[in-house]
Amino acid sequence: MTSELHIQERSIVVPGQVLATGLDYLPSKGTYRFNETIRANRLGLAQVDGKVLKTIPLAGRYLPQKGDLVVGRISDVLMSGWRVDLNTMYDAVLSLAEASNEYIKKGEDLTRYFAIEDYLVCKVTQVTSQNLVDVSVRGPGLRKLTGGMVFEVSSSKVPRIIGKRGSMVTMIKKGTDCDVMVGQNGVVWVSGEPKMQRLAFDTIKMIEEHSHHAGLTQQVKEFLEEVTGREVE
Amino acid sequence: MAVKRHDGRKWDEPRPIVAKAGVIPQADGSGFFKIGDSTAYAAVYGPQEFHPRKLHDPKRGVIRCHYNMQPFSGPGSRGRPGPNRRAKEISMVMENALSPVVQLEDYPNTVVDVHVEFTETDAGSRCAGICAAAIALADAGITMKDMVASLAVGHLDGEIVVDLDGVEEHHKGEVADIPLAVIPSTGEITLLQMDGVTDPKLVLNAIKTGRDIVAKVAEVQRQALLDRYPADSPQWKALAKKYTEAKQ
Numbered sequence: 401m402t403s404e405l406h407i408q409e410r411s412i413v414v415p416g417q418v419l420a421t422g423l424d425y426l427p428s429k430g431t432y433r434f435n436e437t438i439r440a441n442r443l444g445l446a447q448v449d450g451k452v453l454k455t456i457p458l459a460g461r462y463l464p465q466k467g468d469l470v471v472g473r474i475s476d477v478l479m480s481g482w483r484v485d486l487n488t489m490y491d492a493v494l495s496l497a498e499a500s501n502e503y504i505k506k507g508e509d510l511t512r513y514f515a516i517e518d519y520l521v522c523k524v525t526q527v528t529s530q531n532l533v534d535v536s537v538r539g540p541g542l543r544k545l546t547g548g549m550v551f552e553v554s555s556s557k558v559p560r561i562i563g564k565r566g567s568m569v570t571m572i573k574k575g576t577d578c579d580v581m582v583g584q585n586g587v588v589w590v591s592g593e594p595k596m597q598r599l600a601f602d603t604i605k606m607i608e609e610h611s612h613h614a615g616l617t618q619q620v621k622e623f624l625e626e627v628t629g630r631e632v633e
Numbered sequence: 634m635a636v637k638r639h640d641g642r643k644w645d646e647p648r649p650i651v652a653k654a655g656v657i658p659q660a661d662g663s664g665f666f667k668i669g670d671s672t673a674y675a676a677v678y679g680p681q682e683f684h685p686r687k688l689h690d691p692k693r694g695v696i697r698c699h700y701n702m703q704p705f706s707g708p709g710s711r712g713r714p715g716p717n718r719r720a721k722e723i724s725m726v727m728e729n730a731l732s733p734v735v736q737l738e739d740y741p742n743t744v745v746d747v748h749v750e751f752t753e754t755d756a757g758s759r760c761a762g763i764c765a766a767a768i769a770l771a772d773a774g775i776t777m778k779d780m781v782a783s784l785a786v787g788h789l790d791g792e793i794v795v796d797l798d799g800v801e802e803h804h805k806g807e808v809a810d811i812p813l814a815v816i817p818s819t820g821e822i823t824l825l826q827m828d829g830v831t832d833p834k835l836v837l838n839a840i841k842t843g844r845d846i847v848a849k850v851a852e853v854q855r856q857a858l859l860d861r862y863p864a865d866s867p868q869w870k871a872l873a874k875k876y877t878e879a880k881q
Contacts (some may be wrong), residue, residue: 406730412858412859412862414771414780414781414855414858414859415734415771415776415777415778415780416734416777416778416779416780416816416817416818416851416853419853428775432778434778434818434819439735439778440775440781440819441776441778442771442775442776443771443774443858444774449826457774458774458862459662459771459772459773459774460635460661460663460678460773460774460775461661461679461681461774463739489679489680489681489682489683489740489742489743490743491682514742529741530691530741531741531742532740540745555776597827602872603873604868606867606868606872609867610860610866610867613866613867616867617867619867619869622869623869623872623873626873626877627873627876627877
């Protein structure tokens with residue numbers, strides 16, 4: 401039996417749609433084999449990598465994964481750590497050992513370090529099979545966030561907002577003179593001059609809405625140059 | 634024996650269908666499904682934190698459906714608002730119809746809430762609800778091995794019909810109404826109920842007819858999801874204008 405591909409690269413596929421027939425193709429993330437066909441199991445953009453087929457999700461809540469850089473909110477102070485809301489269905493815990501380079505004494509008031517409603521950039525260090533999550537703020541670039549504004553985007557659009565090797569987010573930073581932190585969980589923190597914060601917000605929201613289009617980086621560059629009236633590298 | 638259907642449809646012709654995805658921006662995923670005069674809105678929230686904790690399943694997530702007809706949705710008389718025995722039952726059969734395709738083992742200890750509201754009902758509401766809910770689940774990015782397409786079949790005085798409307802359901806002679814939900818790729822049936830008078834042969838024939846027609850419903854659902862992501866380019870110029878004009 402000959403194998404045949406039924407979709408084009410980057411075309412939108414829906415659950416159950418046949419991506420390929422034949423045994424030569426292999427299913428990867430977001431696809432599965434059903435008899436002689438490979439089908440999508442989520443709404444997304446099809447990606448063909450040689451013989452491997454996968455889908456890039458277009459929607460969906462964030463699922464924590466080890467190593468992800470995320471923006472979290474302290475939702476509770478525990479006996480020996482903090483509970484962190486990562487904008488997902490599973491709560492994360494920040495333990496004392498992962499909270500600071502200083503030694504934190506027993507019985508100390510933990511709100512001196514992080515209080516409820518504080519936002520922080522942290523890294524997911526561990527995820528168990530039951531999706532219990534541990535995070536850490538020890539490491540380069542991990543810190544408490546002060547000032548600025550926080551908003552949410554769909555976590556599946558985050559790779560588009562960051563761009564290849566950070567190209568998109570670097571451009572937004574330069575174009576708006578803002579400090580921008582895009583967490584893998586879809587929480588975005590922007591800090592800068594109020595007008596520029598607004599510009600960064602609008603730009604990111606536009607990218608989110610049209611993430612399935614090609615050539616966004618160039619369009620964003622032209623847009624920021626037009627608005628700010630100066631060249632954006 | 635009726636010669637023709639009262640609204641001029643062919644025996645195996647469903648009522649006109651309109652389907653959309655992403656109609657409720659606040660929800661994680663949403664769907665709209667209108668077949669004839671039955672209109673369903675579905676909103677999916679989740680997978681999200683599940684309370685009370687005693688209902689948690691550590692192996693797989695839980696899907697929870699809420700079926701609700703608006704008091705003004707029926708033909709004339711105002712229905713009694715709020716949950717009732719019938720809504721509870723239909724919520725349950727909808728859960729059973731949808732859960733075989735949803736890969737709930739990806740979301741342990743969580744719940745996926747599916748709210749289905751009806752603004753207008755004229756028979757076949759549970760089928761419209763399942764179709765809308767399947768669109769909403771896919772739109773929410775939840776992993777599912779396929780869609781679920783649903784349609785009522787039945788017979789009017791021995792003549793096999795597809796998608797009975799309110800008038801046909803209240804036909805004076807012998808009538809059977811069989812709501813059916815099918816997973817298009819495998820042909821598995823996830824919902825099968827029956828109301829009326831019939832014999833086994835008719836039921837089997839009706840199901841056979843329904844399976845063919847349900848593929849058309851699945852195609853409408855698929856198109857609704859594709860239309861959610863329009864091909865028109867981002868309106869950067871309009872956004873830029875907003876900023877350049879504010880400056881002047």
